[in-house]
Amino acid sequence: MYGLLWRALPGPAWLRVLILLVLAAAVVAACFEWVFPWVSEYVPMNDNTVEASTP
Amino acid sequence: MTRRGGPPGHARAHTRRGAGSTVVGVVGELFITAGVLLGLFVVWQLWWTDVQADRVHQQVLADLDWAEPPVQDAGPDVAPERHDEPPVLAEPPEGEVFAKLYVPRFGADYVEPIAQGVDKATILDRLGIGHYPGTAMPGDLGNFATAGHRTTYGKPYHQVADLKEGDPLVVRTEKTWYVYRVTSHEIVYPWEVDVISPVPGLQPGDEIPELTDRLLTMTACHPMYSAAQRYIIHGELDYWAPAKKGVPAELLDAGILTDASGPAGDGKVA
Numbered sequence: 001m002y003g004l005l006w007r008a009l010p011g012p013a014w015l016r017v018l019i020l021l022v023l024a025a026a027v028v029a030a031c032f033e034w035v036f037p038w039v040s041e042y043v044p045m046n047d048n049t050v051e052a053s054t055p
Numbered sequence: 056m057t058r059r060g061g062p063p064g065h066a067r068a069h070t071r072r073g074a075g076s077t078v079v080g081v082v083g084e085l086f087i088t089a090g091v092l093l094g095l096f097v098v099w100q101l102w103w104t105d106v107q108a109d110r111v112h113q114q115v116l117a118d119l120d121w122a123e124p125p126v127q128d129a130g131p132d133v134a135p136e137r138h139d140e141p142p143v144l145a146e147p148p149e150g151e152v153f154a155k156l157y158v159p160r161f162g163a164d165y166v167e168p169i170a171q172g173v174d175k176a177t178i179l180d181r182l183g184i185g186h187y188p189g190t191a192m193p194g195d196l197g198n199f200a201t202a203g204h205r206t207t208y209g210k211p212y213h214q215v216a217d218l219k220e221g222d223p224l225v226v227r228t229e230k231t232w233y234v235y236r237v238t239s240h241e242i243v244y245p246w247e248v249d250v251i252s253p254v255p256g257l258q259p260g261d262e263i264p265e266l267t268d269r270l271l272t273m274t275a276c277h278p279m280y281s282a283a284q285r286y287i288i289h290g291e292l293d294y295w296a297p298a299k300k301g302v303p304a305e306l307l308d309a310g311i312l313t314d315a316s317g318p319a320g321d322g323k324v325a
């Protein structure tokens with residue numbers, strides 16, 4: 001899978017490493033900004049209120 | 056020589072790439088990716104949410120722009136204790152930051168905003184401490200009930216279990232200080248809503264008796280990093296003081312606001 005990605009990238013090795021680092025940073029940023037906040041709604045590990053209705 | 060012995064060089068690399076091993080390789084890479092993502096989620100939850108929320112809390116507090124108590128050469132005046140009927144704000148609209156909380160036990164630099172509402176995404180994960188709508192406002196008869204994160208998202212109630220009986224909990228609204236003192240703590244299940252009723256112990260639907268006490272309640276998760284139970288702190292109003300008269304002695308003694316000259320000093324300098 002990642003081997004395929006490596007072969008699909010153009011340029012010399014250092015350029016491919018650079019592209020991969022940028023891609024990894026983009027994935028992490030997307031996770032922190034959108035994916036994890038959405039996921040955390042379904043992970044009730046830090047609820048702190050008392051509520052009348054328990055589903 | 057059998058094929059398993061392995062021809063050298065190119066041919067060996069070629070035989071390794073059978074369909075089966077390719078599938079195994081992809082599955083392995085997916086597992087590794089999932090592991091990395093789970094690790095990142097933990098980093099985000101335990102570290103980044105604090106970074107983000109702390110930034111917002113500081114901004115929210117700075118935006119309040121309330122007049123600071125008067126400061127003399129020797130430091131701020133000590134606010135006079137008043138035990139008569141305190142002024143009580145009307146409940147603000149959802150999301151409005153109407154108070155801030157100082158707790159000497161939580162450290163000299165501890166101050167957190169209190170906003171109306173206990174919605175997780177918009178209030179507790181973002182603005183700080185939330186006020187249960189419909190419960191008393193600071194200083195009022197009944198129960199001023201609040202919720203805060205004990206871990207993550209700025210964790211305003213992180214040290215809630217360190218509170219001892221008698222510790223001051225100081226609520227500041229724009230015009231007034233309300234000094235509560237811790238009376239008790241308890242650990243309850245999330246559905247035990249009677250902890251925030253006007254008289255703790257009163258079940259929903261029970262007739263509300265004539266109120267005589269001015270209480271405060273803090274709810275936070277328990278155990279830490281779990282949502283199984285809730286850690287509850289109960290407190291009672293000790294006294295109130297007008298904010299324009301000075302700073303409560305409890306804060307000054309703890310080294311809080313001792314240099315509060317205020318932004319461009321509404322406080323007069325002697």
